[in-house]
Amino acid sequence: MQSEIDLLQGLNDKQLQAVTLPHVSALILAGAGSGKTRVLTTRIAWLIQTSQTSPMGLMAVTFTNKAAKEMLTRLTSMLPINTRGMWAGTFHGLCNRMLRAHYREAGLPSTFQILDTADQLSAIKRVMKVMNVDDEKYPPKQAMGYINGCKEEGLRADAVDAYDGHSQKLREVYAAYDQQCNREGVADFAELLLRCYELLQREPHIRAHYQQRFQYILVDEFQDTNRLQYLWLKLLGGAHNSIFAVGDDDQSIYAFRGARVGNMSDFQRDFKVENIVKLEENYRSHSNILDAANAIISNNSNRLGKNLWTSAGKGEPIRIYEAYNDTDESQFIVDEVNMLQSEGVPLSDIALLYRSNAQSRILEHSLFSANIPYRVYGGLRFFERAEVKHALAYIRLIANANDDTALLRIINFPPRGIGARGLEQLQEAARQNECSLWQAATNKVGEGTLGSKGLDGFVALIRHMVDQTYGITLGEVAEMVINLSGLMAHYQNDKEGEDRVENLQELVTAAVAFSKQDLGNHHNMEEDADLMTQFLNHASLEAGDHQADVGHEALQLMTVHAAKGLEFHSVFIGGVEEGLFPHEQAAYENGGLEEERRLMYVAVTRARQRLYLSYAQSRMLHGQVRYGIASRFIDEIPEALTKRLNSKPAAKTYATGGQYTPAKSTQASYPFKIGQGVRHGKFGEGVIVSYEGNASDLAVKVNFGSAGLKTLMLEYARLEKI
Ligand code: ATP
Numbered sequence: 001m002q003s004e005i006d007l008l009q010g011l012n013d014k015q016l017q018a019v020t021l022p023h024v025s026a027l028i029l030a031g032a033g034s035g036k037t038r039v040l041t042t043r044i045a046w047l048i049q050t051s052q053t054s055p056m057g058l059m060a061v062t063f064t065n066k067a068a069k070e071m072l073t074r075l076t077s078m079l080p081i082n083t084r085g086m087w088a089g090t091f092h093g094l095c096n097r098m099l100r101a102h103y104r105e106a107g108l109p110s111t112f113q114i115l116d117t118a119d120q121l122s123a124i125k126r127v128m129k130v131m132n133v134d135d136e137k138y139p140p141k142q143a144m145g146y147i148n149g150c151k152e153e154g155l156r157a158d159a160v161d162a163y164d165g166h167s168q169k170l171r172e173v174y175a176a177y178d179q180q181c182n183r184e185g186v187a188d189f190a191e192l193l194l195r196c197y198e199l200l201q202r203e204p205h206i207r208a209h210y211q212q213r214f215q216y217i218l219v220d221e222f223q224d225t226n227r228l229q230y231l232w233l234k235l236l237g238g239a240h241n242s243i244f245a246v247g248d249d250d251q252s253i254y255a256f257r258g259a260r261v262g263n264m265s266d267f268q269r270d271f272k273v274e275n276i277v278k279l280e281e282n283y284r285s286h287s288n289i290l291d292a293a294n295a296i297i298s299n300n301s302n303r304l305g306k307n308l309w310t311s312a313g314k315g316e317p318i319r320i321y322e323a324y325n326d327t328d329e330s331q332f333i334v335d336e337v338n339m340l341q342s343e344g345v346p347l348s349d350i351a352l353l354y355r356s357n358a359q360s361r362i363l364e365h366s367l368f369s370a371n372i373p374y375r376v377y378g379g380l381r382f383f384e385r386a387e388v389k390h391a392l393a394y395i396r397l398i399a400n401a402n403d404d405t406a407l408l409r410i411i412n413f414p415p416r417g418i419g420a421r422g423l424e425q426l427q428e429a430a431r432q433n434e435c436s437l438w439q440a441a442t443n444k445v446g447e448g449t450l451g452s453k454g455l456d457g458f459v460a461l462i463r464h465m466v467d468q469t470y471g472i473t474l475g476e477v478a479e480m481v482i483n484l485s486g487l488m489a490h491y492q493n494d495k496e497g498e499d500r501v502e503n504l505q506e507l508v509t510a511a512v513a514f515s516k517q518d519l520g521n522h523h524n525m526e527e528d529a530d531l532m533t534q535f536l537n538h539a540s541l542e543a544g545d546h547q548a549d550v551g552h553e554a555l556q557l558m559t560v561h562a563a564k565g566l567e568f569h570s571v572f573i574g575g576v577e578e579g580l581f582p583h584e585q586a587a588y589e590n591g592g593l594e595e596e597r598r599l600m601y602v603a604v605t606r607a608r609q610r611l612y613l614s615y616a617q618s619r620m621l622h623g624q625v626r627y628g629i630a631s632r633f634i635d636e637i638p639e640a641l642t643k644r645l646n647s648k649p650a651a652k653t654y655a656t657g658g659q660y661t662p663a664k665s666t667q668a669s670y671p672f673k674i675g676q677g678v679r680h681g682k683f684g685e686g687v688i689v690s691y692e693g694n695a696s697d698l699a700v701k702v703n704f705g706s707a708g709l710k711t712l713m714l715e716y717a718r719l720e721k722i
């Protein structure tokens with residue numbers, strides 16, 4: 001058995017103080033890489049080891065599911081204990097778990113499904129259609145932002161203030177959307193939290209149960225909690241529990257999702273926090289990197305103020321590369337990655353960070369060509385891929401036939417002859433009878449109306465699937481669904497469907513693995529243990545997470561947001577240009593630039609040894625070439641900490657006056673105008689939609705009408721003007 005000394009060994013005085021605080025609420029306020037997450041994990045181990053509580057008495061809130069898993073692994077390596085009784089997860093995951101356990105009191109069906117963002121948007125569109133709301137005046141995305149914003153503030157439609165016609169309409173949409181969700185028995189992400197909060201507020205015995213149980217609540221990345229999350233914590237923490245909050249105001253990067261740095265001061269006030277521990281020693285990075293981060297963030301106002309230092313020595317200079325275009329930039333990165341690898345740095349310890357998702361495509365392209373394995377975080381993840389979502393929609397219908405979102409996704413996929421008109425009639429029938437689409441469909445069976453043959457077949461198919469489900473395993477359900485639905489056959493017949501077939505097969509594997517694994521987070525005796533529902537939830541939560549599993553042999557590509565809390569030997573930050581990073585959108589938002597700067601601070605502080613910043617004089621974005629200049633954030637780094645690596649001078653596109661002239665190659669290489677009609681040997685006649693890539697490997701997207709949208713390499717496509 002390990003001794004107490006072992007656990008606390010190596011901590012500095014401040015860390016030690018934080019880890020061993022008594023049963024009070026405390027705020028650990030410290031900069032990046034100062035050991036906040038380590039302190040939080042060590043405190044959990046210490047509390048258990050010294051028998052101050054059992055794992056049952058602990059709740060740890062992390063920012064991603066992956067962070068929760070990592071924490072549990074770390075704990076079991078520190079202590080020979082079973083962490084099963086401990087609740088560790090994201091706010092969403094923890095609320096989901098409570099709602100499952102008390103679904104009746106929460107007013108939800110036991111099998112309630114979680115809507116991910118795409119599902120939510122389509123549900124909102126349906127509501128707006130029923131209500132005849134003009135979607136140009138009220139873009140559905142905006143309505144979604146409004147609804148989630150209200151929920152994140154803890155407000156239901158009847159509690160929201162609306163001063164003008166516009167906001168009154170949005171409020172009506174919100175109310176109708178909530179009704180629709182209740183009818184269908186589904187909940188979006190924000191709803192999980194709000195409903196759980198309302199449950200705890202409304203039901204004193206449930207609240208008391210959890211308050212007594214979770215004597216210790218620990219929250220990582222506290223600076224990014226929103227209003228509702230804070231209120232939820234406040235309810236659970238009650239008057240007597242210890243809330244141990246860990247955060248860094250300089251790393252608050254989710255204002256766009258309602259994060260409130262103000263929660264830090266509210267917390268100090270509401271919980272009468274007397275213990276504010278500041279950690280100032282950084283254990284992650286060398287001082288060149290740290291000094292650069294400190295210099296950048298010092299340009300922000302209204303900081304709580306912290307000093308960070310390291311005893312690690314200067315380390316390497318920050319490498320800055322000015323590329324002449326995006327291809328050059330990604331080629332540079334590929335070359336450096338190869339070099340790092342030959343120096344023995346594992347690929348999984350190297351990260352490529354970018355501000356916006358769209359930037360990953362060209363990097364991916366170069367990595368793919370160079371045969372470097374990579375993994376993209378936060379892009380289209382497995383559970384978000386269309387074919388996987390189709391298959392899951394069938395499973396969702398088996399679990400809950402009233403799930404309209406799922407039904408709409410697959411009622412005519414693979415195609416079974418239910419046309420837009422048939423669907424319209426079905427929706428009308430559902431509207432009139434105020435019932436779900438499934439109920440409307442079963443009423444229509446045998447009516448002999450338009451398109452009803454397809455509909456009869458669909459109803460029979462789903463009923464058959466439900467029958468087949470009894471007594472088989474989850475893996476067998478998945479297998480049955482992909483075959484009986486016709487999805488497998490559909491993609492097998494599609495020439496480009498190979499990946500999709502593989503993904504469907506992978507879904508069966510995922511289902512088998514899910515039923516085998518110790519359910520950890522999801523497993524709870526109080527819960528209705530419906531494996532299928534749990535699997536569906538797992539899929540929605542995973543898809544909604546900002547992070548994928550860390551692969552061992554792959555280079556890590558992700559947005560800066562997704563990189564929060566992580567660290568790597570070497571970090572590349574690409575596209576450090578005005579307009580990209582800081583993002584041009586930031587100029588229009590209050591405090592936008594400061595939030596961008598915090599993002600830059602997060603990005604820079606991910607690196608342990610080596611940091612690269614690169615920018616390109618020109619790049620293709622959204623199908624257009626744009627010309628960029630270095631980001632102001634580069635100028636904010638003292639020259640002495642950096643080393644400039646220059647691009648190949650021959651390719652420079654500056655004109656003598658310091659003005660940009662468009663690179664000839666990019667202009668001249670567009671043989672067709674957008675909208676130009678063209679003919680292709682195989683696909684027939686089409687229209688040029690956009691260009692992708694660069695002069696050397698320019699691809700063109702063409703709409704061939706019935707043959708579909710195709711992306712072709714210009715060099716080989718042999719398009720003729722018509
Ligand atoms: P972030 O703000 O980025 O989330 P953090 O404050 O949570 O960072 P950690 O990730 O906990 O920091 O720690 C950063 C690194 O420093 C980790 O590799 C951790 O193991 C190491 N570290 C922390 N404290 C010590 C210590 N006392 N001795 C040695 N290494 C330490």
Ligand code: MG
Nearest residue numbers: 036037038565
């Ligand atoms: Mg951390």
